[in-house]
Amino acid sequence: MPAKKKTAPVKLTANPRGSARVSKKPPLTPAQLKQIDAYWRASNYLTACQLYLLDNPLLERPLTAADLKQTIVGHWGTCPGQNFIYTHLDRVIKRDDLDMIYLSGPGHGGNAMVAQDWLDGSYTEVYPNITRDKDGMKKLFKRFSFPGGIPSHVAPETPGSIHEGGELGYSLAHAFGAVADNPSLIAACVVGDGEAETGPLATSWHGNKFMNPITDGAVLPILHLNGFKIANPTIFSRMSHEEVESFFRGCGWEPRFVEGSEPAEMHQKMAATVDWAIREIKRIQEYARTSGDASRPRWPMIVLRTPKGWTGPKEVDGHVLEGSWRAHQVPISMGPDTEKHLPELEEWLRSYKPEELFNADGTPVDLVASFPPAGTRRMGANPHANGGLLLRDLRTPDFRDYAVDVKAPGAVEAQDMYVLGTYVRDVMKLNLDARNFRIFAPDETASNRLQAVFEVTGRRFLDEQIPNVDEDLDPDGRVMDSMLSEHFCEGFLEGYLLTGRHGFFDSYEAFIRIVDSMFSQHAKWLKMCNELPWRHDIASLNYILASNVWQQDHNGFTHQDPGFLDHVANKKADVVRMYLPPDANCLLSCFDHCIKSRNYVNVIVASKHPRPQWLTMEQAVKHCTQGIGIWEWASNDAGEEPDVVMACCGDTPTLETLAAVSILRKELPELKIRVVNVVDLMKLQPHTEHPHGLTDSEYDTLFTKDKPIIFAYHGYPTLIHELTYRRHNKNLHVRGYKEEGTITTPFDMRVLNDIDRFDLVIDTVHRLPQLGNRGAYLVQKMNDKLVEHRQYIRDNGIDLPEVRNWKWEG
Template identity: 70%
Template sequence: MEDVKTTVCEEKGPITDELLTKMNAYWRAANYLSAGQLYLLENPLLKKPLTMDMIKKKIVGHWGTVPGQNFVYVHLNRAIKRYDLDMILLSGPGHGGNFYVANTYLEGSYSEIYPNISEDEEGMQKLFKQFSFPGGVPSHCAPETPGSINEGGELGYSIAHAFGAVFDNPDLIAAVTVGDGEAETGPLATSWQSNKFLNPKTDGAVLPILHLNGYKIANPTILSRISHEELVKYFEGMGWKPYFVEGSDPMDMHRKMAEAMDSVIEEIKAIQKHARETGDTTRPVWPMIVLRTPKGWTGPDYVNGDKVEDYWRAHQVPVMMDHDDHLEILTKWLKSYHAEELFDENGKLIPELKALAPTGNARIGANPHGNGGLLLRDLRLPDFRKYAFDVTAPGEKDGQDMTELGKFVRDIIKLNKESRNFRVFGPDETNSNRLNAVFDETNRVWNADTLDIDDALNADGRVMDSMLSEHMCEGWLEGYLLTGRHGFFASYEAFIRIIDSMVAQHAKWLKVCNQLPWREEIASLNLLLSSNVWQQDHNGFTHQDPGFMDHIANKKADVVRLYLPPDANCLLSTFDHCVRSRNYVNVIVASKHPRPQWLTMEQAVKHCTQGISIWDWASNDQGQEPDIIFACAGETPTLEALAAVSILNKELPEVKIRFINVVDLFKLQPASEHPHGLSHAEYDMLFTTDKPVIFNFHGYPTLIHELTYRRHNNRLMHVRGYQEEGTITTPFDMRVQNNIDRFHLVQDALKYLPQLGNRGAYLYQRMSDKLVEHKQYIHEVGLDLPEVADWKWEK
C-alpha cells in the first residue's frame, strides 16, 4: 500500500525517467493484452512454448491503430491522476477495440463489470478468447466495452459525440483519439468547427488527439502526407492550437507526450478559469494534440518479406498464421513485451504498474459519463394539456401543429434552465419548422463572431441550430443523451436521410445495451420531422422523401417507434410521451402549415394513448357492418381521407363507412412482431376480415403492406401514398399527382364497392371532371381550387 502512495505523489510531481519507465512498462502490458486478444486461445502468459492449437483458427481484428491508442490511454491515466480530472475517452479510429478492453482490464473496471474475466491467468485466457470470437465481444469499441460511448463500427462521429458529452458538463474533459482515416470523412472534417459552439464557462472541454499513423486499410492518409506547415495552418485556421508529438522511440515519445499532455491540460484549465472568474465567454483557441507514430508500432517489422510495421499491412492482422514460420514470428513478437516482467505468477498486473491507473470512478472505464443512465435525471415538464388548441368542432379551426408545440418546448427549456439538461438540435431550421416560440426563452448557441444585427445568438443558448449540418446535430445530440441528458432533433423530413446511418448505429447501440444489465437506460433519441413531403410548393422534388420511416421500421422492434400525429393536440400528447421515454428511437412526423384541427385535447389523449382508433364522428357504421374502411396515417392523408368520406356521405349516404386514424404506426404490426402491435383479434375488430380498406398514408405505400402482410385482410388492403411524383406545384396538386387526394380516393371506394352496381358511375365521372378542373385552375391561377383550399368537414 505504501508503494501506491509513493507512486501517486511521484505522478503529481515532475516527469522523471523512473515514471516514464513505468509508463512504458504499462504500455507494454496494454500492447501485450491487445495482441493476445487477436491470437491466443490459451497459454496467456506464454509459460509454455506456443503451438498452433493454442492459436485461434480464424484471426479477426485490427492491430494498426492499437499501440498508438494504448499509448494515449496510458498518458490520459497519468493526466487524470496528476490533475484530478473527470475524463472520458472516445475512440474514433473504428476497429481496434482490443486496446480499450485491454486498458479497462488493466485498471480493473472490466473485471468489476464482468467478474468472469478475472484479474488472473484464468481470466486473461478468457479475455483473449472472447475477443472477436463467436459468443464473445466485437472487435470495436461497442456497448459491451466499459467507458465507451462511441460505437467504433462506423467512422466520423467521435468529435461530435465528444462535444455533445461536454455541453453543460463543466468539469468533464472528453479526450478523443481521432484516426487519420476517420479524419477524411465528411462528418469528422466538419466536427472541428464544433469549437464555435462551446461555452468555456458552462461547458466542459474536448481534447482531440489526431493519431497520424500514416495509412488506412490499403492507402496512405491525406493528413499524414501534407507538410507540417500545412497541417499547422489547417488546424489554426479552424481555431485550434496543435501540439505535435512525433517519433517512434518509446522513451523519447513518452517524455514528449507527457510534456504535451501537461501543456494542454493546463491550457484548458486556464481557459476555463478565466471564463468562470471573469464571465468572459469569448471563444478561446483550444489546444489539441497531433500524435504521429508508426502504424502497428512495436509489431512485426516484416512478414514473408513484406513490410508490415509503419505500413498499411499492419492495419488488420499482421501475422495471418498461414505459413510455417508464422508461429515463430508470433512468438518473437509476443515475447518482445516481456509479460513475465509485467504480470505476476498468477497473471495479475504487478502492483507498481497497477498504481499508475486511476482508481474508482476516476478510471476511464468506470467514469459515470461513460454510462450516462447513471447520471440521468427526469426532466421537469409542464402539463402538455395546458397548451391545447381549442377545438370546438372537428376541422372548424385551422392551426399550425409545430407552432403549438413550440410553446410547450419553450416552457420545457424554462423549467430546466437551472439543471441545464435539455437542448434542442436542428440544422438551421428551428424557425422554418415553426418552433419560433423557443426564442422567447433562449437563444441559439454561437461562440464565433457576432454582429449587432444578429438574431438570438449567444454562447449560452439552449438551441443548437446554428450549424447547417445534420451530422453535427445528430452527433451532438447522441453525445448529450449518452452522458445522461435530454433533447430532440427537429429536421426537414427529406434531409433526415443524411443521418440514416448514424441513427441506425444508435439504434444498434440501444439494442445491445438492452441486453447489458450494467448499462443504465438513457433518454430516448427523439427525431421530429417536419417540412414534409406534402407541402413543397416552393422547394419541389428535392425536398420530398418520406423514406426515413421505412429505414426505421427495419430496426429492432424493442427499440424503434413511429408516430404520425394528425393535429396539434395529438402532436403535444405524442411529444410529451416521447420526451419521457427511455432507450428508444422515437420518430415523429408532424405538420408545420395551417391545417384543420380535429380532436379536442381530451380526445387526443385517448387517441394517442391507444395509438389507433375509430373516429366515430367521421364514421356512419355504428351498430352495423361497414361496407368499407377508410384508414389514414399522417396529417395530410387524414385531411384528404376525411374530405373523401364527406363526399361519399353526401352523394351515397347508404354506404356505411368506418374511419380509422393511426398515430402509432407499429400498431399495424402483429403483437408477436412489435410490442406496440395489436393482437389479431383487436386488429380484426377494427379492420374486419372481409371488408375493403383504403389506407391513405403519409409515406411509401409498401411500408403499410409490410406491416400488415400477416393480417387476415391483407389482400383487401389498398394503400395510397407517396409515389415519387410532384415538383414545384400547389399543395393539393402534390396529393393529386400521388393519388392520395379526395377525388381519387372517392373513385377508389367506388371500385371496391361492387354492391353499388352502376349507381356510382355518375359520381366517378364527377370526380374525373374535378381532377381536370383542378389542373386547369392551378395552371391558370397558381392556387388550389377554392373548394379545396377552403374546405371544411361536414358529415
C-alpha cells in the same frame, strides 16, 4: 428572452504560440518513465494476445498451434498508438484528479480499450468472471472476436465507451455533446487519420465554435496520424507538417505535434504535450469563469504521428509491416502459415517482456497495478460513460394546458408545430437551471415553427454578433441550430444523451435521410445496451420531422422523401417507435410521451402549416394512448357491417380521407363507411413482431377480415403492405407518396400522387362492386373535378376555392 451580453469579436490570440512551448526539461523522471513504459507494454501485450491466444496467456511455455484461435480476426494497426494515448491520459488524470472520458474514433481498436479496462480493474467490475489474473486473462483473450464474445471495435460492451467504433466519423461530435453543460468534464477524443477523411468528422472540427468555456467542459482532440487506412495512405499523413498545422489553426485550434517512434523519446514528448494541453484547458476555463468572458478561445489539440502497427513485427514474409497498411488488421497470419509464422508470433509477443509485467498468477505487478487512477476517475468507470447513472427526469408542464380548443371536428385551424413550440418553450424554461435539455436543428428551429423557444433562450453562438442583423444568438443558448450540418447536430445530440441528458432533433423530413447511418448506429447501440444489465437507461433519441413531403409550394422535388420511416421500421422492435399525429393536440400528447421515454428512438412526423384540428385534448389523449382507433364522428357504420374502411395515417392523408368521406356520404348516403386513424404506425404490425402491435383479433375488429380498406398513408405505400402482409384482410389498397411532384400547390401534390380526395373517392367506388352502375356518375364527377383542378392552378397559381375553404360538416 433575457437580455444577452454582446460578445466581443473573436481574436483567437489569447494563447499565442510562444506561450505554450514545452519545457526542455524532461517531464518524466527515470522512475516515471520506467512505469509508464511498463504500463504501455502491458496494454500492448494484452491487446495483441486478444487477437491470437486461447491458452498459454503468460507464455510460460513455448507457443504451439493448440494455443491459438482457429480463426484469427481483429485489428492491430491503431491499437499501440491508442494504448500510448490512453496510458498518458491516465497519468494526468491521476496526477490532477481529472474528470475525463475517452472516445476511440479509429475503427476496430476495441482490443486496446478492453486491455486498458482489464488493467485498471474496471472490466472485472462489470464482468466478474473476467478476473484480473491468469484465468481471467485467458477468458479475456478467448472472448475477443469470438462467437458469444465481444466485437473487434469499441462497442457498448466496452466499459467507458459512449462511442461505437464500427462506423467512422462520429467520435468528435459525440465528444462535444458529452462535455456540453458538463463544465468539469474533459473528453479526450482520438481521431483516426482515416476517420478524419469522412464528412461528419470534417464538419466536427468546427465544434469548438460552440463550446462555452464558462458552462461547458473541454474536448481534447488527438489526431492519430499512423499513415494508412485499410489499403491506402491517408490524406493527412501525406500532408506536410506546415500544411496540417495551418489546417487546424484555420479551424481555430492550437495544434501541437508529437512525432517519432523511439519509445523513451516519445514518452517524454507526449508527457510534455499532454501537460501543455491540460494547462491550456485549465487556463482558458479559469480566465473565462473569473472574467465572465465567453469569447471563443483557441482550444488545444494534439497531432500524434506514429507508425501504423507500432511495436509490432517490422517485417513478415519479406514485406514491410510496421509503418505500412499491412499492419491494419492481423499482422501475422496463421492458418496454412501457422508452422512458419508461429516463431515470429512468439518472438513478437515476448518482446513486450510479459514476465516483467505480470506475476506468476497473472495479476499485474505492482509497478503496473499502481499506475492507473482509481474509482470513478478510471476512464472505464467514469459515470459519464454510463450516462443513465447521471440521468434525471425532466421537469415538464402539463401538456394538456397547451391544448387547442376544438369545439367541433375541423372547426378551427392551427399550426401543429407552433402549438408544440409553446410547450417546448416551457419545458426549456423549467429546465434552464438543471442545464439538461437542448434542442438540435440544422438552422431550422424557426422554420419548423418552434420559434417560441427563443422567448426563454437563444441559439448557441460564441462569435461576433452584428447589431440589427443577427437574432436570438446567445453564447449560452440552449438551441443548437447555428451549424447547417445534420451530421453534427445528430452526433452532438447522441453524445448529450449518452452522458445522461435530454433533447430532440427537429429537421426537414427529406434531409433527415442524411443521418440514416448515424441513426442506425445509435439504434444498434441501444439494442446492445438493452442486453447489458450494467448499462443504465438513457433518454430516448427523439426526432421531429416537419416541412414534410406534402407541402412543396416553394421547394420542390429535392425536398420530398418520407423514406426515413421505412429505414426506421427495419430496426429492432424493442428500440424504434413512429408516430404520425393528425393534429396539434395529438402532437402534444405524442411529444410528451416521447420526451419522457427511455432507450428508444422515437420518430414524430408533424405539420407546420395551418391545418384543421380534429380532436379535443381529451379525445387526443385517448386516441394517442391507444395509437389507433375508429373515429366515430366521421363514420356512419355504428351497429352495422361497414361497406368500406377508410384508413389514414398522417396529417395530410387524414385531411384528404375526411374530405373524401364527406363526398361519399353526400353522394352515396346508403354507403356504410368506417374511418380508422393511425397515430402509432407500429400498431399495424402483429403483436408478435412489435410490442405495440395489434393482435389479429384486434386488427380484424378495426379493419374487418374482408372489407375493402382504402388506406391513405403519409409515406411510401409499400411500408404499409410490409407491416400488414400477415393480416387476414388482403383487400388492402394503399395510396401514398410515389415520387411525383415538384414546385406546385399543396393540393396538386396530393393529386399527382393519387392521394387526393377525388382519387380516393374513385378508388372507393371501384372497390365496391355492389354499387354496380350507381357509382358511375360519381366517378365521372370526380374526374371532372381533377380536370378542373389542373386548369385552375395553371391559371391562378393556387388551389380551387372548394379545396382551400373546405370544412368538415359531418
